[in-house]
Amino acid sequence: MKAQFDNQVMSSFMLWFDNRLLTKGEAFQNTTGQFYSVSDDYYGYNTYASSYSQIVSDASISGATVPTGLYVANTLVNVGEGGNTGLYAIDYGNGRSYWSGAQSSDVTGSFAIKDFNVYLTSRTEDEILFQTQYTNRNKISSVVPTGLEPDTKTYPVVYIKPDGSVNEPLAFGGQDNTTINVRAIVIADSQFDIDAIGSLFRDQRQINIALLEASEMPFNQFGYYRNGQYNYTGLVEGKDDSQQIFLEDVNISRFDRVIENEVRKFNPNVYSTLIDFELSKFRFPRQA
Secondary structure, eight states: OOOOHHHHHHHHHHHHHHHHHHHTSOOEEEEEEEEEEOSOOBTTBEEEEOSSSOBOOOTTSTTOOOOSEEEETTEEEETTOSGGGOEEEEEGGGTEEEESSOOSSOEEEEEEEESSEEEEOOOOHHHHHHSOOOEEHHHHHHHOOSOOOTTOOEESEEEEEEEEEEEEEEETTTEEEEEEEEEEEEEESSHHHHHHHHHHHHTTOSEEEEOOOGGGOOBOTTSSBSSSSOOHHHHHTTOOGGGEEEEEEEEEEOOOHHHHHHHHHHSTTOEEEEEEEEEEEEEOTTOO
16 A cells, blocks of 8 residues: 555654754764574575674764764675675665575674664554563673564563554635644663653654655665665755644653553563553645
8 A cells, every 4th residue: 555644744753753852862882793693584584693782873963973884894795795695785774684504704893882772553552561582682682692683572662653644624625624633652771761751752842743744755675775875864855844744842751650560570670651642734635
């Protein structure tokens, strides 16, 4: 099915959210690490995974190391190089790399990891909070010298999901005010980070968020760049009002103590909060 307005909003919102978290919150750390061979091959490519779920891909993040190549032994191999066993893609959203063949030496790299992984989801709050076992990212990277398997869920993490929408008549000629509610479910490893991320996004209300066309979406099916290196600031520069959606309001809410206690029975060391965003845009939704 062809993508609709809500699909455009959710994809654009996630990129904005991730960029704000990395720029305003400086929520990343530069590191070096190994990419390990894992059992999951992707479209026939050999998969080498880091110990982290997501790697910073946005070149507009000042100070962040964004890799476009990895090392095999001491030799830098950029994406598209290396011949029959070369590096095909770096999957920033899953902390992985895909190679045309098996590597005979260690695969390593320098890169920035996110303090919070960010995902779009359709799962319910119950599934996210009560039916998913999480492992602290720092514990994996320091204790387990191996790449993450695809089903490993790590935190801190933010899940972004649609939370309802409505069109309200605004003017003659078929103009409506479209309101879209978006919920961010935050799972962190400290109260400090919960307070910080809530404060950061509460203060973003009453601003415009750029809407990106499908052709502007930065990643291909392998999680690598589609149209050259991704730079959020450059991508959204020059967008006018017709290409933006307005962030009306932001509300932070906490689970009550009973629910928090139930969450910690399943994931003992997590802290959680909800961030609700109200977005609006004047549109002519019934025009061809």
